[in-house]
Amino acid sequence: MKVDVLTLFPGMFAGPLDESIIKRARDEGRLELAVHNLRDYTHDRHKTVDDKPFGGGPGMLLKPEPLFEAVEALRGPETRVVMLGPSGRVFTQAVARELSKQSHLLFLCGSYEGFDERVREHLADEELSIGDYVLTNGNLAAMVVIDAVTRLLPGVLGDDASSVEESFSSGLLEYPHYTRPAEFRSWRVPEILLSGHHAQIEAWRREQARLRTLERRPDLLAGAAEKPGLPKPD
């Protein structure tokens, strides 16, 4: 998958996407990531990317011209152009799966108060939000989306890690996990996990996942109840 990012702060992308699984995906050519500075698509002496809002009010907006010029230079026949901002469709695992099927993503990272509305209406295919809070700019949000999508690309995860995604798609939270030692500072691992009774362990884990989801995320259980064959809330 090809991923382009348009940003005013290209340096922010250096660390987080140069480590671990994302680094390996890039080294193996499964993710081809390029970060571009929006200022490179200006033409005036001061490389102006923002301006005051018509009608007044606080803050500055990204001007449409550099964004249109950059997207028109970078996009191809299969590009999906995604803006990031708190007014977007909420990004979920289902959206990550959907984006992972695209061949080319182009992310627009807003700063200041946001974009001129014509970018939203006539340039981006959609706006995504990573949650109900306000960030200083769209860069961290873009990195979250890139991370979640990249680990779904073919060959990026080993078999071990892919089960975590399967568990999430069951609509439940993960059951509790333990490793050695069996007793740490007097806290013992649940005896059932040491018993070797695989069927009972599986039943225990399913019940723990259900209880944990009921306790922390009852909204997810409502969704899981729609899916046939999954545990239902009491």
Ligand code: JCQ
């Ligand atoms: C992304 N959840 C929050 C901040 C305006 C497009 O306009 C704006 C974009 C931002 C940066 O993104 C977020 C965000 N998902 O704050 C203000």
